[in-house]
Amino acid sequence: MEDGARHAQLERWFRAYGDRVLAYLLHRTERETAQDVLQEVFVTAFRKAAEVPDPPIGWLLGSARRLLANANRSEQRRTRLALRIADTNATNGQAADDDAASDAVARALAQLPDRDREVLTLSAWYGLTADEAAQALGCSRSAYAVRLHRARHRLADRLRATGFRPGPVGRLPEAAHE
């Protein structure tokens, strides 16, 4: 591909998916690292444009995941998604009962192993399709389905253990991304 076309493609990708990649990073690290990694993700996408599938979101998030792990270790930042979820929810000014429900979910989520959280949030928070999520995790689609199934089970178990009941159907916040 011509350089000009590659740059145009990069810009398209950024405008369409930059939000989601940044949100993914902000959920997992503090802003300074998020901005560094975001930059790295798109620079890498440019350099490896030939390997990047279309739509690229699965590849972008997978790359963000790896680069972030790299950055976290090199900076010795041990911020865990678990902590950040609890944090962010505590400071978000949502309605009180919303909070309580979300808080229970956030807490349950925080208790799951990292890989369960990744599997669960890829679809629910960043709207990835099964194919895209499998790309992000670097596994097959069927492996993803199995992992998702198990992660859901474990989340449900944790929620049940805390006495959580699903709220009314109408109460779907705008947070349902995309």
Add this chain to the structure above:
Amino acid sequence: MNDDQLDRALRAARPRTAADDGWAKSDEGSHAFAAIEDRTRTSRRRLALLRRPRALGLAAGLAAATAAALVVGLQPSDDSTQPPPFARQLPSLPNHQVGPVPANLALAAYDNCDAMLTSLREHTAAHVGPYGLSNPYLYPDVGLLHAPTAAPSLGAADAKTNFIPQHSTTNVQEIGVGEPDIVQTDGKRVVTVSDGVLRVVDAATHKITGTLDLSIYAGSDGAQLLMDGDRVLVLLSREQPSDYLGPLVYRPVTSGTTVLLVDVSGAPRVISTMHTSGGYLDARMVGGTARFVVQSVPKLAFPDPRGKHSRHELTKRNRDIVRHAPLSSWLPTYQVTAHGTTTSNRVPCTSVSHPVYYTGKSLITVYSVDLTGDLADPEPITVASDGTTVYASTTSLYVANTHTAKHHGTLTQLHRFDITGSGRPTYLGSGNTVHGTLLSSYSISEYDGALRVVTTRREWRSNAETGVYVLDADTLAVEGHLGGLGRGEQVRAVRLLGPLGYVVTYRSIDPLFVLDLHDPEHPRMAGVLRTPGHSDYLHPVADGRLLGVGQAVNHRGWEMGLQVSLFDVSALANPERVANVVRADSGAQAAVDPHAFLYWPATRIAVIPMDSWRSSDSGAALVVRVGTDSLRVLGTIHNPAVSSTDSYATGIERTLVIGDELWTMFSSGLRVSDLHTLDRQAWVPFE
């Protein structure tokens, strides 16, 4: 609960972020993209530039190193005409701004202040871009929230005893080197800081004898303490983004470091204070003299880059700003209040040095304070470098600078300071640049004239590799290197103990590598043990055993809960796990902060604060008796003030032993327990 309900609940729990409202299409988004595009356009040019003058660069490097050595009166050794030792083992490094440094000891003092200004301008200008000095591009001074006056003391009682029971410190890496923490004790008193309040608790009566509200100072919520005699040094740092300007690029970070010297002989009283702009890195204390390391950036104001100018124009403009900036832009400043007067000071240029290669983007300053004196002269010494990790033996303090060099991945360089004596340290020099990143200060250790550094080289997990470099502590030249540990795995724990080293890497099982470092030139892997799970913290215990605190992992690689392992490492070639204890659904705080761990050799107990979501264990500490070949759980210690289900924020943070008592510090209070029965003796609430 069906999948739909679960997904709905999950979506509802998604925290909102700054990226959610069409950010990529916003102004900030465009600027972020501009920075990305900039890199995609320049990378190839830079590559071409780098390739060509490699030989030239090395020559220039040699010349610079020779010149540097002459400045300080060192003769370049014969080695300086040879490639540095590790160049034979590793791909070459860039020859500008980072090593390899052919001279054995690469340091330089400036000839005079003018030469220094010229050199700083040149180096800084070389690294300035359209947005200033990378990211963040501006650090204004944050200052104190209020004037540094003595804070009011609330209540005090004189409770002196002559008898000082045997006591522990909080867990430290090197015996004899104090580390700043949220609790300190001298056996008579326990001094704690939590939620911005310093408290002095009498160890004999279990009563709070005085408090000091630190909340008038910026950064009080992250306060750390060092203690010597009746004096406590309070270290406060504040580093936070200023007003929200969009999540990317233009976000000035304000950072400031405030240090208070507090007398705790009676009611806690602030004797003197010091404030400096720049971020607090870490501190160490040897024999009553504390050294704290602050990283500052040049105070250069670059105009807002948003506008019509091209990035090239912006860079050119910023370079001009750097080239005309006065020396005062670089020299760190600090304000001191002692004896009722406040003075503003600047580090004199005679106290500033630089390694041969440096970027001029930031400076590290080591301040020294004798806790029995005051902060009137904190004896700063400055080196032009970034700093990321601080390590000290009883005689040397090292500041590691881990940085990324384009096309060479991550590199680490160590700067050494002589801290024998109590005054201003001497900057001894900067070492060969080694590949990779450090896990923590535990990755560095000085022993018997050798400096050992465990690093992980890794651009991607798949090609991660951990190794140890052995440097001559005097010349800081690499003498030996052992690589290839834990390929494709992440390093979880490092412990260097005397002539031996232990490294835990992890993917799904936990190889514990035993390193034999007796021969600095030939570090070797003496043995390896593979067990399921991983250890995140390693601690030497009696009888040549090593205790590991980490996670148990099932056959799928899922973390199952806290695991305490006892390793027999007496036979180097054949390390064995002789016992382990698993506590399901929990983790150890020591995995993140080794200060949270305690081992008390007299009774051979280990106390391990847990994070747990099992209500019976939540916020509790696990107490384990460490036998020669056994681990026995003696019980758990809970916060008596709250119901155990509500203890996310009330868990145990630290443990100390004083006499026959086990003190556990919660954010809400101190519990005193009998060391043998673990029965509660007292509860000292923080209110």
